[in-house]
Amino acid sequence: MEIRVLPLSEEQKKTKYTDESQLGFGKLFTDRMLVAEWRAGQGWIDARIEPYAPFLLDPACMVFHYAQEIFEGLKAYCWEDGSIALFRPEMNARRFNRSATRMCMPEVPEELFLDGIDRLVSLEREWIPSSPGTSLYIRPTMIAVEPMLGVKPSDHFYFYVILSPVGAYYAAGFKPVNILVEDKYVRAVPGGTGEVKTGANYAASLKAGLEAKTKGYDQVLWLDGVERRFIEEVGAMNMFFAYGDKIITAPLGGTILPGITRQSVLLLALELGYMMEERQIDVDELMADIRTGKVTEAFGSGTAAVITPVGKLCYKDECIQIGEGGVGTITQKLYDTLTGIQTGKLTDSFGWVRKVA
Ligand code: PLP
Ligand code: COI
Numbered sequence: 001m002e003i004r005v006l007p008l009s010e011e012q013k014k015t016k017y018t019d020e021s022q023l024g025f026g027k028l029f030t031d032r033m034l035v036a037e038w039r040a041g042q043g044w045i046d047a048r049i050e051p052y053a054p055f056l057l058d059p060a061c062m063v064f065h066y067a068q069e070i071f072e073g074l075k076a077y078c079w080e081d082g083s084i085a086l087f088r089p090e091m092n093a094r095r096f097n098r099s100a101t102r103m104c105m106p107e108v109p110e111e112l113f114l115d116g117i118d119r120l121v122s123l124e125r126e127w128i129p130s131s132p133g134t135s136l137y138i139r140p141t142m143i144a145v146e147p148m149l150g151v152k153p154s155d156h157f158y159f160y161v162i163l164s165p166v167g168a169y170y171a172a173g174f175k176p177v178n179i180l181v182e183d184k185y186v187r188a189v190p191g192g193t194g195e196v197k198t199g200a201n202y203a204a205s206l207k208a209g210l211e212a213k214t215k216g217y218d219q220v221l222w223l224d225g226v227e228r229r230f231i232e233e234v235g236a237m238n239m240f241f242a243y244g245d246k247i248i249t250a251p252l253g254g255t256i257l258p259g260i261t262r263q264s265v266l267l268l269a270l271e272l273g274y275m276m277e278e279r280q281i282d283v284d285e286l287m288a289d290i291r292t293g294k295v296t297e298a299f300g301s302g303t304a305a306v307i308t309p310v311g312k313l314c315y316k317d318e319c320i321q322i323g324e325g326g327v328g329t330i331t332q333k334l335y336d337t338l339t340g341i342q343t344g345k346l347t348d349s350f351g352w353v354r355k356v357a
Helices: 062-066 089-102 110-123 199-203 206-214 260-271 283-291 329-342
Strands: 003-005 032-039 043-051 069-071 074-078 084-087 135-144 156-166 177-181 219-223 231-234 237-243 246-249 275-278 297-302 306-315 318-321 353-355
Touching (some): 032 110, 043 110, 069 199, 084 110, 089 135, 110 156, 237 283, 246 260, 260 275, 260 297, 260 306, 283 318, 306 329
Parallel strands (some): 177 219, 246 275
Antiparallel strands (some): 032 156, 069 135, 074 084, 074 135, 084 353, 219 231, 237 246, 237 297, 306 318
16 A cells, blocks of 8 residues: 655654653654544545644544544664664554454554554654663554444544654653552453453553552552452553562453563563463462562563563552562563563564564
């Protein structure tokens, strides 16, 4: 599919950031975006890269009322030799289309998704930060834009991609976070939308997140929505617990997001000589194992969160430090290996990196 590139005038160019250490996460956006439209009976039309600008949308658009929306998150890294690399973008393309199917939205041709990102990132290369821990966060999104108040799938969609130069997701950087196991609210139930990346999942999680923040925690860890007994995932990351050389994580049972970082960690950890197990994790057992020191480390994984160490886990009225409460050896090793591959400092023996032309 042809992607037109519209001109960007000098006035449309934004002032670039000057201090990479102040980027934060998702606050700044680059000069251009990719947009394509889908209409019933026509399919995908009019793919173009155009100056970044607000959309003019009818207040009746279905996305505003019934949240028919999906998104993805991936990153581009600037390597020391000046080249640019994406990390496993094909996985994001596939997950995006699984989300689309679940939300009754049209699939985006993989070629449009991947080539569109390639060309957009290439045009915006001067926006990619290069200091350690920074990257260009890529946010592919699809929204329902038919103006209509009946509850049914929209017949008109926008697919768009915006880019944001970012630093660490958590303000403290690569430091242990404190996590509250959520026992009041639930995120997902079997048969629901927990395993896809749709905005409504995140809207529904805000209340729990806010209550946890006011109590001084960084994030909540969700339990399964039926028994409220098994560990699922954190707001923006999958969770891992190390028992010495063995690392466990919750299985993909339809209610947690199949994280691309999660899947990469499973493979990397095996290569590094650790034992990996995907199994249901009972929260009471987990707390007991942290208390007795059997759990030696805990960390989360995600595109935005990368590998984030967890210092303390709190459940009901008990808050327990994990291991020494700092960054554990395995956590550090996985962080170094993963970011080493992403930034070209380590060999990519898995073929995960895709260079941008
Ligand atoms: N779980 C949730 C709910 C997320 O939003 C994310 C972030 O995308 C993840 C897990 C981690 O997924 P990934 O590693 O693909 O970024
Ligand atoms: C990502 O890690 O890409 C995410 O989508 C997390 C986001 C909710 C900040």
